[in-house]
Amino acid sequence: MSLADAARTINATAYGYISSWALLTAAEQRVFDRLPAASSDLSDTYPDADLVDTWFHTLAASGLVEHESDGDTWSLTDDMAKLLSGDNSYADYLGGQIMQQMTPRLMSGSAEQNVLAQVLADPESRRGYEGWFADADEAHAYQSSQYAGSLGPAKALAAALPDPTGRVLDLGGGWGAIARAIAKRHGIDVDVVDFATVIDSAPPADSTVTFHDGNALDPSTWPTSTDSVRYDGAVLSYLFSSIPGSEHDRLLGALADRGVRWIAVHDFMVGGGTWAAAWSLQHAVFVPGHTSRSSDEVNAMLQRHGFTPVSTGPLVDEMTTLTVGVRSSTE
Ligand SMILES: C[S@@+](CC[C@H](N)C(=O)[O-])C[C@H]1O[C@@H](n2cnc3c(N)ncnc32)[C@H](O)[C@@H]1O
Secondary structure, eight states: OOHHHHHHHHHHHHTHHHHHHHHHHHHHHTGGGGOSEEGGGGTTTOOOHHHHHHHHHHHHHTTSSEEOTTSSEEEOOHHHHHHHSSTTOHHHHIIIIIIIIIHHHHHTSSOOOOHHHHHHHOGGGOOHHHHHTTSHHHHHHHHHHHHHHHHHHHHHHHHTSOOOOSOEEEETOTTOHHHHHHHHHHTOOEEEEEOHHHHTTOOOOOTTEEEEEOOTTOGGGSHHHHHOOOOSEEEEESOGGGSOGGGHHHHHHHHHHTTOSEEEEEEOOBTSOTTHHHHHHHHHTTSTTOOOOBHHHHHHHHHHTTOEEEEEEESSTTTOEEEEEEOSOOO
């Protein structure tokens, strides 16, 4: 078995629980009875269409539902419909005994609320990273594992950049796994912007990496406005998954206004592998206004702001996509 096959074997089991959660929730909600349907057809029960699409993309990646050629309608094959819809179906068993009884007892020892079901009904209840990381202990626990997880992909991301020639801005850069890799590989300085609870506990870095307490959604908190710093490029790694979708375009526009030559967007993108939608779904349940994007959609946004996509491809196997946009004029 190769190293890549070993990683895939681990991932198939490690992340299988997300697909399972998506299926068991669909069974519990009896949503299969309503197919074929587009997410907009389900808005009486689920007001956030993007959340529904992310949920169904996760089911589709496991072969449970199909996306019709109109790009909107989700459906079941005849055999799936026999098993998953109607009264006393297999879905009733999955949504009843497995979702409501077995899973909570095995996973947490008590019957807790299903967050996906709750957020589907009430998308406004999501608190996002800022609310979550108001608790410094939560931020520390999250970042220590995120940092470990990003060290490997960081090297590949740094290698894929369009030869940085100056300072780089890493928005939502966490403990700086990616910033450190870029600084080391290209011999340049990198500024990381993230919440105070995150940067305050980051492991020490050498002088090439600087941490700034700020908000990616508020350019006035970026170092550019206070220090008149010019950046050659910007990195957004998992930031699109972590902020409302309505902010994506504005954020790229703000970076364009600050004269960056290139932008690298690394994230879970719909169609970007077996686990891409599943990981989007994990973010979608706690990030307010989360919007899943395909790499085509991200590239179209980059183009709107004058950046020509020069490379788009997988970074973490079956999970993430890195797309890089470059422009010739920064005026
Ligand atoms: C999944 S982590 C990714 C961290 C790092 N970019 C990486 O690739 O390892 C998402 C990061 O985005 C940060 N984040 C989310 N919303 C943010 C915002 N509005 N402003 C600054 N950082 C934000 C979180 O605190 C977290 O560190």
